[in-house]
Amino acid sequence: MKTDDLISALAADSVAEPPLTHGLALRLGLALAACIISVGMVLGFRTDLGSAVLAPLSALRFVLTLGLFAVGLRMMLVVARPEGADLLRYTPLTAIAVLAGAAVVWALTTTPPGGVPMAVQGKTMVWCLTMIPLLSVLPVTVLLLVLRRGATSRPRLAGAMAGLAGSAGAAATYALHCTEDSPLFYVTWYGLAMAVVTLAAAWIGGRVLR
DSSP, X not given: OOHHHHHHHHHXXXXXXXXXXXXXXXXXXXXXXXXXXXXXXXXXXXXXXXXXXXXXXXXXXXXXXXXXXXXXXXXXXXXXXXXXXXXXXXXXXXXXXHHHHHHHHHHHHHSOXXXXXXXXXXXXXXXXXXXXXXHHHHHHHHHHHHHHTSOOSXXXXXXXXXXXXXXXXXXXXXXXXXXXXXXXXXXXXXXXXXXXXXXXXXXXXXXXXO
């Protein structure tokens, strides 16, 4: 190899890769915008959305889902690094879980015993369990592609965090349509839908992020 060729090869190898966050906001923003448009076109936004966002029990679903989105995204970016698994802190997830649990306990104590089964089941359980995973496909795919550029030593955990963040963002967009305002409903079924997506993403991550 000529000296000039060697120098060119070394220079090419030394070019730094862009950080994982490069372009992430745009790609993820477009994915979530597509989710919002899909909800509006297929399901329609709830007619009282303005007042629902201000009502504490209804607004809590946005607090929980957007909180999980932010925490999951942050944890995903941390675990994308080889040493990231040792740097993870689960306190924010615990805090959100405690808040969700407190909301469920409050709902149980304020809902008449005969109304609890109906409050849990609601009227749109099937839509919830169907639409949140479907809406999650695009944002979770974007996040898994971002992780492909990382160097995680825990591919399943990284995939799970991508699934958690993507499904939580999807759940927040689905909430623009959902009229079930009881924590007994949305903590149960939003949570189950997000758990399914998180487990699926962990399985996929274990195979595509090695």
